[in-house]
Amino acid sequence: NAGVTQTPKFQVLKTGQSMTLQCAQDMNHNSMYWYRQDPGMGLRLIYYSASEGTTDKGEVPDGYNVSRLKKQNFLLGLESAAPSQTSVYFCASSYQGARTDTQYFGPGTRLTVL
Amino acid sequence: GDSVTQMEGPVTLSEEAFLTINCTYTATGYPSLFWYVQYPGEGLQLLLKATKADDKGSNKGFEATYRKETTSFHLEKGSVQVSDSAVYFCALGAGGTSYGKLTFGQGTILTVHP
Numbered sequence: 605n606a607g608v609t610q611t612p613k614f615q616v617l618k619t620g621q622s623m624t625l626q627c628a629q630d631m632n633h634n635s636m637y638w639y640r641q642d643p644g645m646g647l648r649l650i651y652y653s654a655s656e657g658t659t660d661k662g663e664v665p666d667g668y669n670v671s672r673l674k675k676q677n678f679l680l681g682l683e684s685a686a687p688s689q690t691s692v693y694f695c696a697s698s699y700q701g702a703r704t705d706t707q708y709f710g711p712g713t714r715l716t717v718l
Numbered sequence: 719g720d721s722v723t724q725m726e727g728p729v730t731l732s733e734e735a736f737l738t739i740n741c742t743y744t745a746t747g748y749p750s751l752f753w754y755v756q757y758p759g760e761g762l763q764l765l766l767k768a769t770k771a772d773d774k775g776s777n778k779g780f781e782a783t784y785r786k787e788t789t790s791f792h793l794e795k796g797s798v799q800v801s802d803s804a805v806y807f808c809a810l811g812a813g814g815t816s817y818g819k820l821t822f823g824q825g826t827i828l829t830v831h832p
Contacts, residue, residue, distance in 0.1 A: 608761075635817055646722075646807060646822035647762070654817040662819065694761055701817035703750045704769045709761035 606630055608710035610695050616716045617685045625680040625713050627695030633708075635701035636678040638662075638670065640691040641712070647694065653678055654701050685717045720745045724808050724823035731798055731830050739793040739826045741782075741808035750811040751775075751784050751791040752820070757804045765793075765806070798830045 608629045617623060629636065634655050639647040649662030653672040667689060669681045678697075682689060693713045698705040725740040743751065750769040754762040766775030771786035782793045791808060808823040 637819070639822075644824055646824045647820070648822075649819055652817060652819055660817075696762075698818050703748075703811045703816070703818060704767075705811070705818045706752075706764045706767065707818070707820060709754075709763065711761045 608695055608697055608708050610693075610710035610713050612713060613711065614714050616718065617682075618718050619686060621685050622681070622683050623685065624682075625693055625695075625715075627678045627680070627710060628676055629678075629695075629697040629708070630676065631697060631699075631708065632675070633697035633699050634675070635698045635705070636672065637696045637698075637707065638668075638678065638680045639694045639696065640664065641694060642691050650680065650693075652701075687717045689715065690717045691715060720749070720810055720812060720821045722808050722810050722821055722823040724806075724826050727825070728827035728829060731828070733800055733830055733832050734797045735830075737793070737795040737798045737802075737828070739806055739808075739828070741791045741793065741823060743789050743791065743808075743810050745789075745810055745812065747812065751782070752809040752811060753780070753782055753791070753793050754807045754809060754822075755804045756807065756825075762807065798828075800830050800832055803828055803830045 637652045638650040651670040656675040695710045696707040752767045753765040755765045766777040768775040768784035774783045809820045
């Protein structure tokens, strides 16, 4: 089992460029999440998906979009990158999205926007 | 809304010292509480959790008790090792329409010296 995988591991973009961060899980989990990690601020939820085909905004969704077309994949898009989006991005998944569920995290993508 | 407050870091200890990292929370309803650990260059992984009041979570010598009366979930370990050096995050998980979304504290950097 690979668990949760993320690609790419590192990315440098120029302001205004677009890109998609990819996340895949092989645990047959229903719920998936995208977080960003900034120094001194912990992790903040960008978007989440309770089940295949559904998505919803988290705490900091502005400037991002997501898609969950397949149960195992959750994509995070940046349409027009800004320096404020420089961060480390983590994808996570959980079995049912219940309050007791453990979330399993990927290794992260370090994004720099110049 | 829900929030989690962790003690300010970083924390520096000598090997075999006693560790306490304070965590308090604000939440409606009956959340679950988690401690996640992030080793250098890696994603987060669950350290322990407690899903109802007075529950004690434990793993790898770490313990934390869910105290509803003081809204706290302090992390303790009796004798730390160099290998415990990492960033520790306290988190709160809500249920229902929150679909297991986690609210994180800001993280506490722990460095253990030989």
